[in-house]
Amino acid sequence: SASSTLSIPQTAAAGGLTMTEPPQTATSFFKIAPSQLATFGWNMTSVIASPTHLTVSAKCDNGNTYPVGPATDGVIDGDATQVVWDIYSYQQSHNGAPLPQGTCTLLICDE
Numbered sequence: 001s002a003s004s005t006l007s008i009p010q011t012a013a014a015g016g017l018t019m020t021e022p023p024q025t026a027t028s029f030f031k032i033a034p035s036q037l038a039t040f041g042w043n044m045t046s047v048i049a050s051p052t053h054l055t056v057s058a059k060c061d062n063g064n065t066y067p068v069g070p071a072t073d074g075v076i077d078g079d080a081t082q083v084v085w086d087i088y089s090y091q092q093s094h095n096g097a098p099l100p101q102g103t104c105t106l107l108i109c110d111e
Helices: 086-092
Strands: 016-021 038-046 053-060 065-067 073-077 084-085 104-110
Touching: 084 086
Parallel strands: none
Antiparallel strands: 016 038, 038 084, 053 065, 053 073, 053 104
């Protein structure tokens, strides 16, 4: 079978993400209630080689980090451009570690 390699120059710019949803013009608040889904969207910039996976999580001001999205570990496909999180369902199935009322920062890490 044929294989290929990709050589990325050391001088290449670091890749990044530009958030597209929710709009970054204001702080977003999400209600934890049935049928209230939170959608986070992004565009990748300066990416030479797409990651295999992305891990999406919410790091909150209570010191805890929570997986975001449909997977229990927050891992999604590397070429995804959005994730939809059913916050209410997450909260219902994780009574031992409830989501805080407070500020959380969305983290998107590549693998």
